Amino acid sequence: MAKSESQIKNTIKFSISIAVITFVLAAIFSVISSSILSGVIWLVGLFIVLIIVLIGIVFDMLGIAATAADEVPFHAMAAEKILGAKQAIQIVRNADKFASFCNDVIGDISGVISGTASAIVVLQLANGFGYGEGSSIQIIISVIMTSLVAALTVGGKALGKYFGIHSSTKIIFFAGKVIAIIEDRFKMKIVSKK
Template sequence: MGTSNKNKNSKQENGERRWLITIVITTFVISGTVSLISESTLSKVNILVALAILFGIILLGVVFDIVGTAVTAGDETPFHSMASKRVPEAKIVVKLIRNASKVSNFCNDVIGDVAGIISGSVGVVIVSKILQAKPNLNQILIAATISAVIAAMTVGGKAMGKKVAISKSNDILFSVSKIIYFFQLIGKGKNPFKNKKIDIKNKKQLIQK
């Protein structure tokens, strides 16, 4: 029995180590890719487009934070009956909830933190563009204003998002599962639009049970 527990602990440690390595590599790749795209794009656009990119990055962070919170607050029980009726999205939700720590780690920490870091970098570029267009403006004041806007939107968005994520966790997870399933079908070379769709009323009833 002692050997069995030892092997179990060893497998768990190896799994955690692999997950840590995966997260580090994923964070590096995502951060580098998004930074490269945003930096190369921002140098060619005007201030309004740059602001739109900034808001898009902040929104991305907020959306993933909502998903990360929803997966920790979700209840897999209502999806068991759906899974038994061979609803593929329900199976995905159950899998997400059972791996809540990893999913929330990826959504909240990886994507959320990367979005926060990159939004700060984009803010610096926007300040630079504003000062190039209006060199007489106070640099410190402009930088402080942009930073305050980024912080307010990020914190405010996540605060509101968390409330929604907790109260509507199962609905959010089901929507996420549909997106995941859509791309799974595309990855398998299938047409996702030919698959049967669940009646919305029945879906809501099943989730609320």
């Protein structure tokens, strides 16, 4: 009983901390994307929206891969001191938290920001062609853009889920390598045993 109470407390603490992190990251990314998009032409804005969608897809795939990966192959790699193997083990051991961060924090923030960013691009596009806000052309462009972003996001995440499940070891090993390089370069710990 005491163990489950401890797990519930840890889960609540994690949930609160992840909510705060999400709030801060969403605010930062929203300000950055809005300020970048306000100073570029609509074509560059469209490219930025696609990058934001791609980031959401990649992080969604990472979260799925973490929950699908098996820890065993990484032990042999860690025994041979292969770069990223220890980090991959920690990712798999903390798959729930890693997936929550990747899928919910980064993935959902990307979805919200891509929607906001696409609205800015629609306004730039409509204004560029001389159509004011609320015009029928602007509404048509908005519907097309929203549908395109939604289709790319859902289709991309479906494809990402396939790769996340069927190539989980390769994906998590790659993520472990990237994390190991960042930890080494910046002398900071991203994944820990806790």
